[in-house]
Amino acid sequence: MKKVNPEYSLLVLLMALSALVVYLPLGAVGLCGDEEEILGIARGLSDSGFGSLLTPHNAGNFATSFYAYLVSVSINVFGYPATLAVRIPAATVIWLLSCGIFYFRGEHERKDYAFLASLIFISSYSVSALAYHASPLTLTSLFLIAALASLYHWIKRRSRTKALLLVVSAACASLFFGILSPLAMAVTGMIFISIQEKKRVSDYVRLLVLLVVSAALAYLLVAFLANSRETARLILGIGSLAEPIAGYSRLNMLALQLVFSIFPWSVPLIVALGWMAVNPRWLRDRFLAMSLLKQFGVIVFILTLPLITALNGLSIIMLLTAIYFNVPLVAHFLLSQTHNHSVTWRISGFIFSLIITALAVAYVAAVSGVDICILGYAFRPEGGVWSTGVVLLLSAIVVSLYTLTRNQRTIRFNNRYLYNIVILYLLAQILYKVYINPYLTAI
Numbered sequence: 001m002k003k004v005n006p007e008y009s010l011l012v013l014l015m016a017l018s019a020l021v022v023y024l025p026l027g028a029v030g031l032c033g034d035e036e037e038i039l040g041i042a043r044g045l046s047d048s049g050f051g052s053l054l055t056p057h058n059a060g061n062f063a064t065s066f067y068a069y070l071v072s073v074s075i076n077v078f079g080y081p082a083t084l085a086v087r088i089p090a091a092t093v094i095w096l097l098s099c100g101i102f103y104f105r106g107e108h109e110r111k112d113y114a115f116l117a118s119l120i121f122i123s124s125y126s127v128s129a130l131a132y133h134a135s136p137l138t139l140t141s142l143f144l145i146a147a148l149a150s151l152y153h154w155i156k157r158r159s160r161t162k163a164l165l166l167v168v169s170a171a172c173a174s175l176f177f178g179i180l181s182p183l184a185m186a187v188t189g190m191i192f193i194s195i196q197e198k199k200r201v202s203d204y205v206r207l208l209v210l211l212v213v214s215a216a217l218a219y220l221l222v223a224f225l226a227n228s229r230e231t232a233r234l235i236l237g238i239g240s241l242a243e244p245i246a247g248y249s250r251l252n253m254l255a256l257q258l259v260f261s262i263f264p265w266s267v268p269l270i271v272a273l274g275w276m277a278v279n280p281r282w283l284r285d286r287f288l289a290m291s292l293l294k295q296f297g298v299i300v301f302i303l304t305l306p307l308i309t310a311l312n313g314l315s316i317i318m319l320l321t322a323i324y325f326n327v328p329l330v331a332h333f334l335l336s337q338t339h340n341h342s343v344t345w346r347i348s349g350f351i352f353s354l355i356i357t358a359l360a361v362a363y364v365a366a367v368s369g370v371d372i373c374i375l376g377y378a379f380r381p382e383g384g385v386w387s388t389g390v391v392l393l394l395s396a397i398v399v400s401l402y403t404l405t406r407n408q409r410t411i412r413f414n415n416r417y418l419y420n421i422v423i424l425y426l427l428a429q430i431l432y433k434v435y436i437n438p439y440l441t442a443i
Helices: 006-023 033-044 050-054 062-076 082-103 111-123 125-131 137-156 160-177 180-194 201-226 229-235 250-261 266-277 280-289 292-308 313-340 342-367 388-410 416-439
Strands: 372-374 377-379 440-442
Touching (some): 006 111, 033 062, 033 082, 050 062, 050 201, 062 082, 062 137, 062 160, 082 111, 082 125, 082 313, 111 125, 111 416, 137 180, 137 292, 160 180, 160 201, 266 280, 292 313, 342 372, 342 388, 388 416, 416 440
Antiparallel strands (some): 372 377, 377 440
16 A cells, blocks of 8 residues: 655645635624725726736736735636635735745755644734735735745755746746845845855855846836836835834834734743843854754844834735744744743643633633623624534634643653644634634723
């Protein structure tokens, strides 16, 4: 009997689990104001084809126009309801990225580590917020991440095929991210080349030539298709990416984004920051001992920090990019902490399970007629909430809580305990997004 490749088994499991987490809550809440605007643009594009995206009117905000075109296709071709059609493109981007992390790993990285990294990515508070809300910025992030991944693979092992892939991916990123794309890739690439053991001046020159060719290719392609240099200049600008996000100071934005980007997995990292700050030599030694993939992720994170506080579309794009390239490092850190500090993680897991249990009990109590208040909001579920889906979900949470207590015995010897916590958190997200959040009303 032919054996099943474990890599394919993990990939299929990851695709199914991430699809469940991403797509299930999409229709739970009605459209917001900005999503209604995207729906309006999509309806305006219903009578026109793809060529309408290359007009000066739509080129100034190409990412939004392209996203609205995908929404229009979802409605006209596939017949999706408006709420699902508006959110499916963003959700699909997050689903693709979560699956892509599994393959974007070093040659010697274990498959189960990559699988855990994908689960941590999809469980991120910031990532799930983008998955459940229509945002053209997800498209920009997808192409920028693909271009940076191509850059990493070209620097790691140069070939003509990888050089061509770098040019094409960088050109696509330029269509959505503008001229900032080749500039960001040039800075990242030159820093990454500088830390390689074998480097030559020609490596820097070839990188710059490839990025210039990609930018020129993007410009000429748009100018040819649109028959307009003005349209090409508009698309390669930064457009609405520089529009401010009101309501937060730069310091507040930085703190909120960094804490909640990989929450609750950021908590042990934050606790360790004090020790890291007084041991800079340890940080340097650890960085040099990392694999090339993890070093590349750290470089991307450091370069994106200033733009995360930009309070505009750039901050969202850079945050998603930083999370994507650093979850392998976070997964490795959490696993090492779990094995080396098992008592701390037993306590953390117990507290975490209490919170999830309280959430599930609050839902059951509210359905049974008890008045429940959650952080200043009254939870008043409507009729028909005892569906097959919620029964299966609550059953899965109960089973996960039970296995969490069982896996405490072997926490030092395998990774099941941490996997258990991540899956429990994903189940709690589904419970909140689908069955609790739609019925919360301000008191």
